[in-house]
Amino acid sequence: MRYIVTVVCSLFMFTTALAQHQMPDYPGEIEGVADRTEVSHARFLGVIDRSDDAGKVKWMKSFSKVAAYTHGTPTPLDEHKAQQKELRENAVAEEAPVSHSSRTIDPEVGTNFLGNTLVTGTPPDNSIAISNGGKIITVDNSSMAFHNDNGSAIMLNELHEDWLDDVAASINVTSSLFDPRVIYDPVEDKFIFVLLHGSSSNTSKVLVCYSQTNDPAGNWNVYELDGDPFNDGSWFDYPQIGISENSLFITGNLFQSGSNSFNGAIVYQLDKNGGYAGVANLNFTVYSNIPGGQIGAFSLVPAGFGQGGEYGPGIYLVSSNSFSANRLNLYQVTGGLNSNPSLNLLSSFNVPSYSAPADAIQSGTFAELSTNDSRMQHAFYLDGTVHAVHQASYQNSGYSGIVYYRIPVTNPSAYQSSRYGQVGVDYAFPSIASFGLTESDKNVMIGFLRVSSSTFPEIGVINCDLSMNWSSPTVIKTGNSYVDHNWLSGTERWGDYSDIQRKHNETSPAVWMAGCFGSNNNNWNTWIAEIGGEIVPVPVLEARFEADTTVVYQGESVFFSDSSINNPTNWIWTFEGGDPLNSFSQNNLVSYDDTGFFDVTLRVSNQTGADTLVKEEYIHVLSSDTAAPVEPEGLSEVEEGLDMKVYPNPSAEFELVYVYIENEGWAQVDINIIDIQGRVVKAMYSDQMKPGVHRMTFNKLALPSGQCIVQVKRNGQITKNEKIIVL
Numbered sequence: 001m002r003y004i005v006t007v008v009c010s011l012f013m014f015t016t017a018l019a020q021h022q023m024p025d026y027p028g029e030i031e032g033v034a035d036r037t038e039v040s041h042a043r044f045l046g047v048i049d050r051s052d053d054a055g056k057v058k059w060m061k062s063f064s065k066v067a068a069y070t071h072g073t074p075t076p077l078d079e080h081k082a083q084q085k086e087l088r089e090n091a092v093a094e095e096a097p098v099s100h101s102s103r104t105i106d107p108e109v110g111t112n113f114l115g116n117t118l119v120t121g122t123p124p125d126n127s128i129a130i131s132n133g134g135k136i137i138t139v140d141n142s143s144m145a146f147h148n149d150n151g152s153a154i155m156l157n158e159l160h161e162d163w164l165d166d167v168a169a170s171i172n173v174t175s176s177l178f179d180p181r182v183i184y185d186p187v188e189d190k191f192i193f194v195l196l197h198g199s200s201s202n203t204s205k206v207l208v209c210y211s212q213t214n215d216p217a218g219n220w221n222v223y224e225l226d227g228d229p230f231n232d233g234s235w236f237d238y239p240q241i242g243i244s245e246n247s248l249f250i251t252g253n254l255f256q257s258g259s260n261s262f263n264g265a266i267v268y269q270l271d272k273n274g275g276y277a278g279v280a281n282l283n284f285t286v287y288s289n290i291p292g293g294q295i296g297a298f299s300l301v302p303a304g305f306g307q308g309g310e311y312g313p314g315i316y317l318v319s320s321n322s323f324s325a326n327r328l329n330l331y332q333v334t335g336g337l338n339s340n341p342s343l344n345l346l347s348s349f350n351v352p353s354y355s356a357p358a359d360a361i362q363s364g365t366f367a368e369l370s371t372n373d374s375r376m377q378h379a380f381y382l383d384g385t386v387h388a389v390h391q392a393s394y395q396n397s398g399y400s401g402i403v404y405y406r407i408p409v410t411n412p413s414a415y416q417s418s419r420y421g422q423v424g425v426d427y428a429f430p431s432i433a434s435f436g437l438t439e440s441d442k443n444v445m446i447g448f449l450r451v452s453s454s455t456f457p458e459i460g461v462i463n464c465d466l467s468m469n470w471s472s473p474t475v476i477k478t479g480n481s482y483v484d485h486n487w488l489s490g491t492e493r494w495g496d497y498s499d500i501q502r503k504h505n506e507t508s509p510a511v512w513m514a515g516c517f518g519s520n521n522n523n524w525n526t527w528i529a530e531i532g533g534e535i536v537p538v539p540v541l542e543a544r545f546e547a548d549t550t551v552v553y554q555g556e557s558v559f560f561s562d563s564s565i566n567n568p569t570n571w572i573w574t575f576e577g578g579d580p581l582n583s584f585s586q587n588n589l590v591s592y593d594d595t596g597f598f599d600v601t602l603r604v605s606n607q608t609g610a611d612t613l614v615k616e617e618y619i620h621v622l623s624s625d626t627a628a629p630v631e632p633e634g635l636s637e638v639e640e641g642l643d644m645k646v647y648p649n650p651s652a653e654f655e656l657v658y659v660y661i662e663n664e665g666w667a668q669v670d671i672n673i674i675d676i677q678g679r680v681v682k683a684m685y686s687d688q689m690k691p692g693v694h695r696m697t698f699n700k701l702a703l704p705s706g707q708c709i710v711q712v713k714r715n716g717q718i719t720k721n722e723k724i725i726v727l
Helices: 076-090 165-171 272-277
Strands: 020-022 040-048 108-114 127-130 135-139 143-148 153-159 177-185 190-197 205-211 220-226 234-243 247-256 262-271 282-288 301-305 310-312 315-320 324-333 343-355 368-370 376-382 385-393 400-408 416-420 425-434 444-452 455-464 474-477 491-493 499-502 511-518 524-532 545-547 551-553 557-562 570-575 588-592 596-606 609-622 642-647 656-663 667-675 680-689 692-699 706-714 717-726
Touching: 040 165, 040 205, 108 474, 127 499, 127 511, 135 177, 135 190, 135 524, 165 220, 177 234, 190 234, 190 272, 205 234, 205 247, 205 272, 220 262, 220 272, 234 315, 247 272, 247 301, 247 315, 262 272, 272 282, 301 385, 315 376, 315 385, 324 400, 376 425, 385 425, 400 444, 416 455, 425 511, 444 499, 444 511, 455 524, 474 511, 474 524, 545 596, 545 609, 557 570, 557 596, 557 717, 570 588, 656 667, 656 706, 680 692
Parallel strands: 020 310, 127 177, 234 301, 301 376, 343 385, 368 491, 400 425, 425 499, 551 609
Antiparallel strands: 040 220, 040 282, 108 524, 127 135, 135 143, 143 153, 177 190, 190 205, 205 220, 234 247, 247 262, 262 282, 301 315, 315 324, 324 343, 376 385, 385 400, 400 416, 425 444, 444 455, 455 474, 455 511, 499 511, 511 524, 545 557, 557 588, 570 596, 596 609, 642 656, 656 692, 667 680, 667 706, 706 717
16 A cells, blocks of 8 residues: 655655664652662573474463353442443434544555454454564464564464463463563564463463564564562563663553452563573563552553654653543653662643443443453653553543543643543544654554444544544454353453554554454454555744844843744743843843853744754853944845844933844835833834835834834844843
8 A cells, every 4th residue: 555645845754763762851859769679580481493393283272261250249440330331321322523633644544454363262452563574473362473564474373372382391381371462673673572371379470572583483582570579479460561772661460369459560671682682691670569649550551662763771651540530640760770770650640530431332242342441551652752542431421432641751740631432432442653754743543442332343543633633533444243252241351452553664654553353253353454644744843043133242131033933832942151041932132241152042842843943152242341332333234135233222322213224125124112022112114115225213212211122024024133222
């Protein structure tokens, strides 16, 4: 499939440079710090050598739960979901929202094909990774498969235990293998695969597999972490993974063995490159007793880098409450294993209220689909912002909808948020990927699972643009039937997550998604799809500014005016040697008391991105001892075609101020006297001005005391700002 990117100018060129980005310093007060173990070593289990696997008989062993039983009194979450179910029974179905933004991208499905089909349990819990070379790994709770990006199969439906056969004896597989997660490292051009084993303190293990090459059908190094790291009777569940420049992070929840009692969230930090190399002693540490602010610490989601580079040396993590709340937590691991890192709760900040939805209704059966809860689902980091998604009751209707956040890591409370849903339809288990042309482009694609009382479980994708406007959703794969794998249970497991990943080296943004849909046999299958879309880039922001003069004496002031292109909304000035040193105003009057040459820096930003301009040694401040009487000077032509000189200045002994204006050619000229706040004190002239030198005079005594600016515009553009001082 061909994707179209409308290019306005060369500044929009899409880049795949594998840049390294440092985490910005957090200026606020840290709200809490987790405990951390000493660095220890993961157990090396051996190497999966696929060349030795040809002709082997596969055991095809799997565990499948066909019924769920409820014991004891309902939990608070059960009671909450029952209340949400009453809300949805009284809700009035509505039409799907229609996008009215010219900037949203209609997602287009490209290459797409059937993925994992050997589903032996429920939920599937799909995960996907795609390399720059077009190699695709898809995994679910039953199996894994390798494909090329044209849909051709490399390896199909290998059950996890069979794939691990080379190291199975070291693992001592005595329980089910589940909750697979896979990720691609675009800098090292390799894969990482994480899989859990066991649901008790005696059997719980975290298996970590590092590919030796960029070929998933090649060899893998396999390590084991203890799923009960503190020997307190816990087992490890619900993993999420992310990578930074030198670490792999695996997050999860510890539950009491023999129950679902929550013992706490933990985070493993492992040496990334040592795993690729297959070192015998792979360093790792564990964070526990993680501070939770007002919502607790549960299911932390690491935010890996959203495009083709990497950042670090640590990583950001984000979490929501799984039940009901109006806060999110933003965390940071501060560094690599060799730098004494810490896991800090940066901020627990307010957001609009959210809560877990009711379970979903599917067509053709009384078996409902479990929507689980409102825990965080997926996240990535890019250009100072964490992008994160989860599901929650849409408009308090009981139906599940998508909740999307953009969280500035240096000021989390300045987040942006938007929600998408439709009363009468459930949108669940969202995942998110960058769809921007550049790192500062906040455009995203969000994948989801969807169902309604008139449709079977299906897979879809939706775009959210720079202004947080939503496109119309696009169906990736419609369902062929309802699902009732848990045939003795009233609620069918739908998933813990779906997955969407960016392909980093495409000339136009492209993402790939793997999700589950209802197959013809009332079971789950996986569908794999490429997603693109036509992008109309927004105008590029460009920082520009001018000073009314670049040479002053000690104690004098300079007026700086912003002339940036394409409508910035935020300004950050740095005036070396000036007072003030920093400013967030668009235009500024700055005084200089020290002599020398000084830099001026302006960073402008808006919702489309940011740009910075530095003018080195731009302002020259002379000693006041060398000041001489100001004499009229000749006027020189300037690039804008108009120059101006105010004389005398200052004018303590003069009644009249003379303003000389040299105009290169016919132009509309407007001359105003403004105060330092930019307000017009007096409109002096507005007309078509002939070419030549013009002189305007006015009585300074008519002006208020202090500093004013004579501002000249030529054809609507500010050409000159000259200050005058009235004593």
